[in-house]
Each structure stands twice: as structure tokens, then as C-alpha cells.
Amino acid sequence: MIRLLIVFLSLLNIANANALQDAIDKAPSGSILKLPAGVYKGSIVIKKPLSIIGKEAGVVIDGENHGTVIQIKSSFVTLKNLTIINSGDRHEGLDGAIKVFKASQCEISHCSIKNTLFGIDLQMVKNSIISDNNITSKDFELGLRGDGLRLWYSNDNIVKNNRLIKSRDMVVWYSHGNLIEGNYGENNRYSLHFMYAGKNIVKNNIYKHNSVGIFFMYSQDTIATGNVIQSSIGATGMGIGLKDVSNFTIKDNTIIYCAQGLYIDRSPFEPDTHDWIENNKILYNAEAMHFHSLSENNIIKNNIIQG
Structure with a gap:
């Protein structure tokens, strides 16, 4: 697979809900998108093998309090060194930071998740790595928060060195x-x-x-x-x-x-x-x-x- 390196310039740091999604859609499969610091507004959907990596601290993807911030619908997707904030608050839609659906060989690591109802939701995901992430839910009563991490019909994954603080459950x-190893949970319901x-x-x-x-x-x-x-x-x-x-x-x-x-x-x-x-x-x-x-x-x- 040929990988193409794309570095976003400061032009994309403006409050444009479509800029990051447009770049994702135009990137060839296997591309690496390296983002400079800035706030990237609007939710995104990834439907091809792709890596999105924060080039430096302060790369924020802001869901603007609507739905799920990042949806992954492809195998071989990597998210790394991102701050993901402000999902919606609808339980029936499992609004959250990241939802991965029917995929394998994905990696989500070194991300900070704040003010999202659910954190990382894996649905029918296998052979993937979730590591070194910091996850908190919205500031709701305990039973009304979402789960920090969810594995649903998901096999042979590594969930390692994550911190879940003031979430609801990890299920x-x-x-x-x-493999569930080296994680830390505090002030949740079911760790x-x-x-x-x-x-x-x-x-x-x-x-x-x-x-x-x-x-x-x-x-x-x-x-x-x-x-x-x-x-x-x-x-x-x-x-x-x-x-x-x-x-x-x-x-x-x-x-x-x-x-x-x-x-x-x-x-x-x-x-x-x-x-x-x-x-x-x-x-x-x-x-x-x-x-x-x-x-x-x-x-x-x-x-x-x-x-």
C-alpha cells in the first residue's frame, strides 16, 4: 500500500466544519494526515484506510455537541495524539468521541477525550489496539454518563494503559x-x-x-x-x-x-x-x-x- 504524507497548513485551523472531512475524502487510501495545532470543528467519518496524527500538542477535533465526533467504518485506520471533545448527549444514538464499526487492524492511541457522552465504542472490531488514551464523560450524574470504553462483539483486541476518569463503565x-492490561479507572460505576x-x-x-x-x-x-x-x-x-x-x-x-x-x-x-x-x-x-x-x-x- 502506497502511503501519502499530507501536512495540513494553518488555513485549516479556522472554524470550518467541512475542511477536515474534505481532506479525508480526497486523500488516497493509506494516507497519513498530520495535523498542526488548532481546532478542527465538525464531526468526521472515515471510510478508507487512513492515519490521522496530531503533529504536535493542541490538535483538537470538536464535535460541536452533536452526534459522534469520529466514526470509523474501515479497517487499517489510526488515530493518534488527538484531543476529541464535545459529542452529543443522546444515549439512544450512543453519541461519543469515537465509534469503530466492523473493522480490524485499527489503532487509537495517545488521545485525550473530554466532554463526550461515550468514549471509544468498538462494534464488531477485531485485532485492534486501544492504548494510552485519557477518557472522561460529560459532567452528568453517574448513571447518566456514557461508557468510557465499549467492546461489543469485538475479539482479539489489546486495550492497554488507558485512563478512565468520571465515566460510567468499561464494558x-x-x-x-x-487483553485488558495496565488501565486505570477512578470515580466510575463499573470499572x-x-x-x-x-x-x-x-x-x-x-x-x-x-x-x-x-x-x-x-x-x-x-x-x-x-x-x-x-x-x-x-x-x-x-x-x-x-x-x-x-x-x-x-x-x-x-x-x-x-x-x-x-x-x-x-x-x-x-x-x-x-x-x-x-x-x-x-x-x-x-x-x-x-x-x-x-x-x-x-x-x-x-x-x-x-x-
């Missing part, structure tokens, strides 16, 4: 084979919420002052290791929850200052399976482990329970 639904997901790896994440640290539901064949969950808030603030899950390994995690350290409900769920809970530090929680409904065939060993 991984119907998504398999993903990380899985449903109907399998063969994911969750490691070395830090979650503080959220309602729930990590909650796994209706999932299987997943490893959670090296995570730190601290000070989950409220009377039922939870560290790690397991609901109807099978063949899980929960190992070498630290859960501290929560109302409930581990919540276990009908897990393992599938017959003739086990869940392994070992070598965790469960410290100074109001309740170290809470077993709800029938939960048997767990292997629980070598955990430190204190306080």
Missing part, C-alpha cells in the same frame, strides 16, 4: 480473546464489566473509588491477575464479582477497603468445571468473601485475608 460484552465473554485476560489494572471494581457475568475461560481494586464506594461497593462464570482464574490480585472483597454467585456455573481463587490479598474489607446462591467446586487457596 466487554459478547467479546472474546481480548470493568464483562457479559457473555470468554478467553479474556485482565491483568495489572488499577481501579479506585468506583462502585464496582471488576464484575464478570455469564462468562468463561478468563484470567484476572495482578489487578488492584481499592475503595469501591457505597454499602455494597465490590472488588471482584463472579456471577454464573466457569473456568476462571482469579490470582495475585489485591482488593482493599471495599464493602465486599469477592462476590461469588452460582460460580462455577457449568457442570464439571472449577474456578480458581488463589494468592490474592483481600485486605480490610467489610466482608472478605460473599457467597450467594449455590456456589461450589471453587478452589480457594493461599489467599491473604486480613482486617
